[in-house]
Amino acid sequence: MSKKLFVGGLAWATSDDSLRAAFEAFGPVADAKVILDRETGRSRGFGFVSFDDDTAGMDALQAMNGA
Numbered sequence: 001m002s003k004k005l006f007v008g009g010l011a012w013a014t015s016d017d018s019l020r021a022a023f024e025a026f027g028p029v030a031d032a033k034v035i036l037d038r039e040t041g042r043s044r045g046f047g048f049v050s051f052d053d054d055t056a057g058m059d060a061l062q063a064m065n066g067a
Contacts, residue, residue, distance in 0.1 A: 002030060003057025007064075008046045010034060016047075023049045026063065027056025 007019065020032035034047040051057035 002050055002052050003054050003061075004048055004050045005057060005061055006046065007049055010043060010045050010047060012043050012045065014043060014047070019047050019049060023051075023060050023064070026060035027051055027053050 005023075010019070014034055016032050016034055019034055020029050023029050023032065028051070029049060030052045031050040032047065033049075035044045036042065037044050049060070051060065
């Protein structure tokens with residue numbers, strides 16, 4: 001089963017690749033997506049990271065919560 005995490009408070013310059021890199025320390029990332037404004041194409045300041053491994057997702061949640 002996979003674990004999908006909401007990640008808020010992202011810097012405007014955060015990309016899908018940099019978001020993935022920040023979470024890969026906890027395990028293989030299945031998907032990392034920064035949500036973009038449909039009109040401007042600029043980051044909306046949040047995104048989602050998915051892990052195939054629930055344990056890696058929980059480790060990431062605990063370590064990155066509030067960071």
